[in-house]
Amino acid sequence: MYLDKINEAKSAYTFDDFLLVPNESWFEPKDVNMMSRISTNFKLKIPIVSAAMDTVTESELAIALAQEGGIGIIHRNMTLEDEVEHVKEVKGSGDLIIRDVVTTSPESSLETLKDLMIEEDVSGLPVIEDDKLIGIISKRDLKPFLNEKTNKTVKDLMTCDVVTVPESISPSEALDIAYENKVERIPVVENDKLVGIVTIKDILEQKQYPNAVRDEDGKLLVAAATGPFDLKRAIALDKAGADIIAVDCAHAHNMNVVNFVSTIKENVGADLIVGNIATAEAAEALIAKEVDGLKVGIGPGSMCTTRIIAGVGVPQITAIAQVADVAKEHDIPIIADGGIRYSGDIAKAIAAGADAVMLGNLLAGAYESPGAVTVINGIKYKQYRGMGSMGAMTGGFGGGADRYFQEIKGPMKHSKLVPEGVEGVVHYKGKVNDIIFQLVGGLKASMGYCGAKDVKTMQENSKFVKITSSGINESHPHDLLITNESPNYPTLK
Ligand code: XMP
Numbered sequence: 001m002y003l004d005k006i007n008e009a010k011s012a013y014t015f016d017d018f019l020l021v022p023n024e025s026w027f028e029p030k031d032v033n034m035m036s037r038i039s040t041n042f043k044l045k046i047p048i049v050s051a052a053m054d055t056v057t058e059s060e061l062a063i064a065l066a067q068e069g070g071i072g073i074i075h076r077n078m079t080l081e082d083e084v085e086h087v088k089e090v091k092g093s094g095d096l097i098i099r100d101v102v103t104t105s106p107e108s109s110l111e112t113l114k115d116l117m118i119e120e121d122v123s124g125l126p127v128i129e130d131d132k133l134i135g136i137i138s139k140r141d142l143k144p145f146l147n148e149k150t151n152k153t154v155k156d157l158m159t160c161d162v163v164t165v166p167e168s169i170s171p172s173e174a175l176d177i178a179y180e181n182k183v184e185r186i187p188v189v190e191n192d193k194l195v196g197i198v199t200i201k202d203i204l205e206q207k208q209y210p211n212a213v214r215d216e217d218g219k220l221l222v223a224a225a226t227g228p229f230d231l232k233r234a235i236a237l238d239k240a241g242a243d244i245i246a247v248d249c250a251h252a253h254n255m256n257v258v259n260f261v262s263t264i265k266e267n268v269g270a271d272l273i274v275g276n277i278a279t280a281e282a283a284e285a286l287i288a289k290e291v292d293g294l295k296v297g298i299g300p301g302s303m304c305t306t307r308i309i310a311g312v313g314v315p316q317i318t319a320i321a322q323v324a325d326v327a328k329e330h331d332i333p334i335i336a337d338g339g340i341r342y343s344g345d346i347a348k349a350i351a352a353g354a355d356a357v358m359l360g361n362l363l364a365g366a367y368e369s370p371g372a373v374t375v376i377n378g379i380k381y382k383q384y385r386g387m388g389s390m391g392a393m394t395g396g397f398g399g400g401a402d403r404y405f406q407e408i409k410g411p412m413k414h415s416k417l418v419p420e421g422v423e424g425v426v427h428y429k430g431k432v433n434d435i436i437f438q439l440v441g442g443l444k445a446s447m448g449y450c451g452a453k454d455v456k457t458m459q460e461n462s463k464f465v466k467i468t469s470s471g472i473n474e475s476h477p478h479d480l481l482i483t484n485e486s487p488n489y490p491t492l493k
Contacts, residue, residue, distance in 0.1 A: 012315040012318035012319070013318050013466070014317050014318075015339065015345045015349075017467065018317060018464040018465065018466055018467065019465050020344075020351055020463070020465075021450075021463040021464065022449045022450065023449070023450050023461070024451050025448055025449070025450070025451035027453055028448065029444040029445050029447065029448030031453070032443075032444045032448065032454070033454040033455070034046045034444070034455065035454065036333075036355050036356055036455040037356075038223075038244065038273070038293060038335065039272075039293035039333055040292040040293070040332065040333070041271050041292065042071075042221060042243055044069060044070055044213055045069030045070075045212075045213055046068060046070050046211070046436065047354075047355060047357060047443075047455060048065070048069075048346075048357060048359060049070060049071050049072070049073060049358045049359070050062065050065050050070070050071075050073060050359055050363050051075075051337070051358050051359060051363070052073040052074065052075045052224075052248050052387075053075050053360050053364070053385075053387050053392075054077040054370065054385075054387065054392055054395075055364050055369060055370060055384045056359075056363050056369050056384075057072045057073055057074055058369075058370050059085075059089035059090050060370075061366060061368040061370075062074060062086070062090045063089070063220060064366070064368045065363075065432055066090065066212055066213050066214075066222065067212045067433075068212070068436045069211040069212065070213070070356075070436065071213060071222065071223055071243075072090070072223065073224065073225050073246050074087060074224040074242075075225055075387070076224070076225040076226060076227060076397070077387065077392060077396030078396060078397050079397055080233045083224060083225075083233065083236075084236050084240040087224050087240040088241065090222035091220065091222060091240070093220060095217065095219050096169075096171055096174070096202060096203065096218050097167065097195065097198055098196050098198070098199070099196040100196075101194065101197050102122055102125055103128045104125045104126075104127055104128070104137065105127065105129065105154065106129050106154050106155035106158070107154070107155065108153060108154045109153055109154075110153070110154070113137065114142060114146070123139040124136060124138035124139065124185055125137055126194050126197065128194060132193065134158075134160065135155070135158035135159055135160045136159050136162050136187065137154055137157060137158040141157045141159070142157065145157075163181045163183055163186055164186065164187050164188065165177060165186050165187075165188055165189075166189070166190060167188055167195050169188070169198070171203045171206050171207055172207075174203050175203045175204070175207070184199060184200050184201075185197050185198065185199045186198050206218075219241070222241075222243060222244075223243060223244035223273070224237040224240075224242040224244075224245060225247075225248040226245055226247060227247075227248065227249075227403070228247055228249040228254075228256075228257040228402070229256075229257075229260050229402075231260075234267065234268050235267055237268075238267075238268035238270045242270050243270055243271065244270055244272075244292070245264070245271070245272055246272075246273045246274075247273070247275070248275070249275070249403055250306065251276070251405070252275050252276055252277050252286065252295075253281070253282035253285060257274075258285045259289075261274055261286065261289040261291060265291070271293065272291050272292050272293075273291065273293035273294070273335065274286050274293075275294060275295020275296065276295050276296060276337055277294060277295070277298070278314040278319035278322075279319075279323070280322045280323065280325065280326045282323070283322075283323045283327055287327070287330045291332065292333075293332060293333045293334065293335065294327055294332060294333075294335070295334070296319050296320050296323045296335065296337060297319065297336065297337035297338035297358075298314060299338075300313070300315070300316040300337075300338040301339060301360060301361075302338075302341070302361040303360070303384060303389065303423070303424065304338065304388070305386070305388075305419065305421055306421075309420050310420065316338065316339045316349075317349075317352050320334070320336045320349055320352040320354050321353050323353070324352065324353020324354065325353065327353075328353065334355055335354065335355065335356045335357065335358050336349035336356070336357045336358065337357075337358035338358065338360065340357050340358075340359055340362060341362070342442065342489070343438065343446070344442060345357075346439060346442070346443050347443050347446030347447065348464075350443075350458050350462075351450070351464065352464075353459055354459075355455070359439075361384060361426055363435065364382060364383075365426040365427050365428050365435075366382075366429060366430070366432045366435055367428075367430055367431045371383045373428050379427070380427070380428035381425035381426060381427060381428055382425060383425055384425060385424065386420065386421015386423070387421060388403060388404045388419055388420035389420075389422055389423045390417060390423070392421070393406065393417050394417070404418075404420055429487075434487070439488075446458075450462045
């Protein structure tokens with residue numbers, strides 16, 4: 001019986017066990033379409049998601065990644081209030097319309113107006129009377145009267161003939177109107193009421209990111225993590241505007257977690273992504289609970305020790321493929337989470353059935369990730385730690401501990417926890433857009449070799465060849481001393 005267990009054990013593979021086979025191709029890599037899905041209701045312009053880890057994703061990185069066409073999942077190793085704030089920061093940053101507008105009244109004295117402009121650091125204000133926009137006044141109107149005593153009020157100097165735009169205005173239309181009328185800011189008005197203001201500066205900034213992923217109101221997309229049983233957090237994140245809520249758990253095939261998914265689903269409007277899993281059975285169980293996306297990966301992560309400490313896991317390419325086979329039947333997107341070291345691994349994950357990949361290590365060294373740069377022997381690094389590491393479970397808000405079904409009890413925190421991750425550093429890699437440029441460039445090259453013009457074709461038509469350890473050795477640079485490190489081939493071991 002035990003021998004059967006050994007003899008019947010299936011083989012499972014990971015990224016280094018395969019290469020993609022080149023295929024006939026009729027286009028250039030630059031023409032590849034990277035569009036993909038992350039959940040039933042949301043599309044990405046590049047298939048990249050940042051990990052919900054406290055050394056990877058807070059609002060700054062989530063904004064930078066959404067501007068490039070991917071999405072960040074805000075980690076949950078912080079108070080509910082702080083996580084809500086991070087979600088709001090992302091949603092606020094991409095809005096073309098500034099809604100929290102400082103206004104003045106027609107009877108206001110010029111002295112009061114001047115003080116308000118200094119205090120709020122604004123150079124132009126809409127003038128409101130009985131809730132209606134009746135004019136606009138700027139520093140320029142005020143200038144001739146700055147050094148003299150006058151009884152004039154705002155209504156004597158304001159421009160009454162105000163150019164306004166409706167809320168539905170697009171960035172290009174707003175820019176045309178601003179240039180035509182030689183104004184720097186335009187009030188947004190609906191039914192005579194001031195809704196907000198758009199400025200040329202913000203419009204130009206928004207046009208700088210043509211690949212950004214946005215919701216229907218033009219705000220950047222963001223996802224946020226909640227604990228497997230943390231309904232309160234899920235509801236608060238949903239209210240704050242998170243587009244996707246990710247139930248973040250090391251073993252989402254725990255049936256208590258599976259059952260609680262229904263409760264969360266019933267209480268939030270956002271899409272619900274659940275993970276992590278690695279088997280077809282887990283996929284079936286969660287899809288039955290109507291999840292909007294699945295996250296795959298038990299132990300492939302660069303700082304994970306689950307496979308060593310628990311002896312459990314499924315090599316990642318096999319895990320992706322077996323979950324993808326079930327998910328595709330139900331049209332549910334899957335995210336390959338963990339173990340991605342190079343752009344070639346992203347290509348292999350997609351070829352094995354993933355709709356997107358989640359990156360921890362590759363984004364932890366970004367300028368926009370949380371934490372400071374450390375210099376060791378003249379080389380710049382940033383901290384990177386597993387959410388199941390001792391540091392993450394005892395620091396922050398303890399969000400690392402319940403991910404692994406553990407509890408922090410009493411003052412001797414460390415002695416009662418069994419870590420499943422380690423803490424370390426990764427190379428500092430600069431801005432997210434530079435990192436993404438290399439990763440997407442590598443993925444486009446791969447799809448070009450495979451003759452796959454879009455993600456769906458890459459999933460369905462690409463072919464693998466299984467390789468040996470000599471094949472791996474042949475694949476990496478060999479027989480030379482690397483003197484100039486490439487941005488897409490790091491040599492930190
Ligand atoms: P990479 O390889 O991108 O992996 O660094 C990131 C993913 O690893 C998972 N994760 C952990 N897994 N112990 C684990 O076994 C941990 O402490 C841990 N922390 C994060 C997580 O899924 C992440 O997205």
